Amino acid sequence: MALEQIQRLKSYLLADDEMLALVYVCDETLLPQFCQTQVIRDFFAKFFDDTPSIQDLRAIKDSITPALTQPLYAKLIGHFSTLCEAQVITKAHFHHLLLSIHAHKVDSNAQENVQSTYRDLTHINALMAELYQSLQDACTQDSQTQALHRIWRNVKEQKFSIGVTGVLSAGKSTFLNALLGEEILGSSTIPETANLTVLQYDQKQYAKVHFWNLAEWEEILVDSQTDEGLRRFVQQTKHAFGEDLQSYITTEGESKHIELSELSTYTSANHTSKLCNLIKKVELFTPLKFLQGGVNIVDTPGLDDPITKREEITKEYIKDCDLLIHLMNASCAATQVDVDFILETLLERNISRLLVVLTRADLITSSELHQSLEYTKQSLQNAILKISQSLDSHAILSRIIFLPISSYNALLARTQPQDAPMPIEQTGILAIEEYLDTMLLGENSLKARDIAYLCLKSFATIAQDIAHDLSLESKILHASKEELEEFIALERAQEQSLREQAARISQAIMDKHTELEGTLKVLNDFITMSLQTSQDRLKERVSQNIAYAAKHKHTTTKEDLDELFSIALKDIFTDITREYKYKLNTKITHLIQEVHTELQEACVSIELAHTPPSFSFYAKDEQIAHFVHTLSSEVFALKNSSALASKLDSVFSQTFSQFSQLIFAKSQHTKEAFLEFFGGISEAIAQDFQSQITHKEQALYKALQQFEHSNNQETKDALARKLDSIAQIKARITQAYKELE
Known part of the structure; x- marks a missing residue:
C-alpha cells in the first residue's frame, strides 16, 4: 500500500x-x-x-x-x-x-504518544484540583462545602481492591507471592493460609492480627451444634487453649501488631500453636510497589472454609472488590464450589471483571490444559442452562478471561532466576500483569478514568447548585417589590412540589417493599415444594435400589447409602438454592430498575449509592454430614423390614425437616437483609428531598437578607463577578468531560 x-x-x-x-x-x-x-x-x-x-x-x-x-x-x-x-x-x-x-x-516508537496519553489524564487530575479550590471559594452554603470536601476526600483516598478467591489448596498464596515478587505468604502442599489476609502498602513491613470477639465466637459455637466440621474445630481450639481461651477472645475483640517473621504462627493451619483458629483476619503491610496508589489485595482462606463465620467475613470483603481473581487447579478442573462461586459473581453481583487463573499449568500438557478449560466452560454453561433457558450462556461466559500460570516457577524466576526451570515469559505471570496493568491499574487505566469522571460529575452538580443560589440572589437584588413577591411565591411552590414528589416516590418505594415481601413468600413456598418433591424422589429411589439389590441377592451396605445420600443431599441443596438465588436476584434487579424509572419520570436526579446485599448458599460436606449419617443409619436398619416403604416416610420426613432448616435459616436472613435494603433506599430518597428543600429555604433566606442589608451597586457587581466565575467553572468541567470522552 x-x-x-x-x-x-x-x-x-x-x-x-x-x-x-x-x-x-x-x-x-x-x-x-x-x-x-x-x-x-x-x-x-x-x-x-x-x-x-x-x-x-x-x-x-x-x-x-x-x-x-x-x-x-x-x-x-x-x-x-x-x-x-x-x-x-x-x-x-x-x-x-x-x-x-x-x-x-x-x-x-510510540513512547512519545504514550507519554502524551499519560499527560492527558495528568492534566485532568491537575484540573480537578484547580476546580476543587475554585468551588471551595464559590460555595454559598456550608452543605455545599461539606459535600465538596467529601467528594475530594473520596478521590484522594480511592482504594483499588483485588480479591483473590478459590477453594482450599488452589494455590492462592504461591500465586500472590509470584505476583508480589517476594515470598511473603506461607505456602505448602497442604492448606496453609487459614485466615482472611488483606495486603496493604506501608514503608515498613509488619502485620496486624485481629482475633474473634466474644459475639462472633458464640455464633461459631451455635453453628457447631449442626456442623460436624465446625464441632471438631471448636473441640480442637478448646483442647489447644483450655482456660486461656478467654484471654484471647474478648468482648471487643483483640488486635495485635506482629513482625512478618511471626506470621506463620498466627496464620498457618499447620502450626502447632493453633492460633490461626482464633484469628478472623490479618492485615499485612509491606513496601511493595505493586500495592502503592491505594491498591490492596484480599487473600481469602478458601471458599470451602469450614468456618462459616470466616467465610461470611470473606464475602463481605470481596463484595466491594474492583476485580476478582479466581484460582482453580488446572489439573482438577472446576469443582462444584468453583462453578457456584463464578455464577454467583457474574449473575448476582454483576461483576464484569473476573479473571480465572488456572494454576499449576506446568504439571499438565497443553492438551490436558485445553481439556480442563473446556470442561470448566461446559460446566458453567450447563449450570447456566439449568437455572434458566432464557439466559445467554455465551454472553455470560464472554465476561470471563481465563489465563494459565505456573506460580511456583514464576516465583523462582523472580527470586532465584539462576535456578528457575523456565524463563519468566513461559510461566504466565507476565500475561496476568499485562491484564492488570492494561485494564485496571496505572495512571491511565479505565479505573482511574472512572474516578475522574465521577468526580467531575459531582463537581458539576455542586457548581449547578451554586449557580442557582447566585442567580436567585441576583434576581432578588434586581427585583422590584412585585417581582420579589413573585420570586418568593415561586420558590415556595417549588418547595411544595418537592414535598409532593417525595411523598409520591416514597409511596412507590414502599409499594416495591410490599411487592418484595410477596415475592419472598412465594420463594419460600417454592423451597417447601421443591424440598418435598426432592424428598419423594429420593425416597422412591432408595426403595427401588434396596428392592433391586434384594431381588438380585446383593447386599446394600451402609457405605453405599452414605455415598448415595451425600451426593443426593448436596445436589438437592445446590439445585434449590441456585434457582432461589436466581429468581430473587432477577426480581431485585427489576425492582431497582423500576425505582430508577420512578425517579427519572419525576425528573429527580438522585444517585442511589445503595447496592443490594450479597448472600450465598454453600452446602459443605461437613454441614450435611450428620444428615447423611442419620439417613443412612436409619435406612440401613430398616432395609430388611417388610414395612420399609411406610417407615421410610417417617425417617425422611424427620431428617428433611431438619435439613430444610439450613435453607430456611438463610432464606430468613436474606429476607431481612433485602427488606432493610429497600427501607434504606426509601429513607435515603426522603433525606435527599428534605436536603433539597432545606437548601432552597436557606438560599432564599440568604438572598432576602442580602436584599435587605446590601442593596447597592457594589454588591450587585460582586455578585455578577461570582456568576461569571461559576459559569467559567461549569465550562471548564464540561471541557474536562470532553477530554475524558
Missing part, C-alpha cells in the same frame, strides 16, 4: 472508532464474513480498488496503533467487548487484541 493511501485511511479511522474496531478485529477468518456486509463493502470501495488483503489491514493497524490515545483505546475496548459478547470474536481473540495493541504501543 502507498504511504499516502495509509495516511488517508489513518485519518479516516481515527475519527470513526466503530469502523476502526472492525478493522482491528478483522483477520483471515473474519475477512470473508465481513465482506458480505454492506457497511464493510462501502468502506473498502471508498479506499481500495479491490478487497484489501490481510497484509494491507495489518499495515493500517501497525500505522494507527502508535497514534492511539487512551480515550480512543478505551472506546476500542468497549467495541471489542461488544463484538465478543455478540460472538463475532472469541474471548481469546479479545484478549489477544488488548495485549497486542498495548505491546505495540510500548515497544514501537
